[in-house]
Amino acid sequence: MATTPAQAAEHARFDALVAEAAAVCVDGWDFSWLDGRATEQRPSWGYARAMADRMGRARAALDIQTGGGEVLASVPKLPPLTVATESWPPNIARATALLHPLGAAVVADADEPPLPFGDNAFDLVVSRHPVTTWWAEIARVLTPGGTYFSQQVGPASVFELVEYFLGPQPPGTRGARDPEKARAEAEAAGLEVVDLRMEKLRTEFFDIGAVVYFLRKVIWMVPGFTVEEYRPKLAALHHRIETEGPFVAHTTRFLIEARKTEARKPE
Template sequence: MTFDTYVKNADQHFSGWDFSYLSETGRMQSELLPWSYGSMTVSLVQQCESLLDMGTGGGEFLSMLQPFPESVFATEAYAPNVPIAANRLEPLGVTVKQVYDDSTLPFDDHQFDVIINRHESYAPDEVRRILKNGGVFLTQQVGGTDCAEINEALGVPANQEFAHWNLDFAVEELERSRFKVTYSRESFPAQRFYDIGAIIYYLKAIPWQIENFSVEKYNDHLQKIHQHIQKNGYFDVKQHRFILRAEAI
């Protein structure tokens, strides 16, 4: 297809946190991580009585963790996702709450046995407040150098606000907030795009990667990436992921 055809093809609706339009068609593929957040989460959910899923997106992941414990809550900060999550999760017995500030969550002290968090920001002191003594916080995070090659290819500096965000920094933060980190690991898996339309769709879905992104604004750079893919078959970037399991002490 031509560049213009790929651009038109990328104009698709995106909802929740579902990249299946790219991943299920093989237009974007990611290298496997050396851990499974899902496997670690399933084990925790089946052993707890009260659970919080922070940043549930559209509730896609949480909905697959049934059977649930007696008390289950989910939070979401991105307003368009809140009704999507509520429609999916509330019939399953999950209470969905919109949040506005990481440091002020709408929960009681020591309310949860387990708090899970996949790619959502958090305030360590607030997580510790709502987690029971001996409770578990499990989080997989996107590090500060994630997909930096996209920024480089588009001539945009990486967002320095998150440059510090890596495993070591997160461990130190949690330890200062009365957590004991029992498992941690960091990885930089490859993410491969097979057409320029996939990259455009991806950037529209994650607006924090390239602020005020538009095809018109970055047309020349996108054309060069398109030519690179036409010649080599793909465009590779490095993701930045780390995972932490911590117990409240």
């Protein structure tokens, strides 16, 4: 069957969008490339602003899994001692270049226990979207009375997109990253959870290039994602977006704040 001019134009647009998204750099944690191509509703609590407020009152702070350092660099006033950890070499270089001029040190860390710091080293520990939260280590490096403040990915986040490519996921996978599990783990490590909130947020992808970029950058969504392996599904999704409008998914985020209880003085 001959290809119509409309089909040829759609195929050409698909190839151009995919090629563009496959070539762009995905280092760091800056999603500005998606401006105008995808939208994500933001949580009501304003993590970066709330984190900056806490940073302004801290003496020594640690940002775990800082990515490219973009969120930490947005803080107007860093504590006198500010340290960030990161494991991925391209992000380590990016964060170092961004944060060193601001007076923050970047430490290469494998994101596995133990954290490379002594006990009671920081009165504030923060982390935005950590892959794993090592609660016992966070409790160890916090000073008595110190605070852990984190925005994390919640359960089944953007799973409309995940399940489009991978098919239905088992309940254990869909239920992972439950905020109540985070509460239990924090309390088991000796921390008092003083705030815990979750929101479900609308996310839209306006073209297939945005999907490709997102899956290349957020690599745990569709593990091992490549354009070559998923080209037929990408082409079908491109047609769907072109004919029906944006692909809609839902992001889940939760905010958790936990405090290390003050050591009791002997009576």
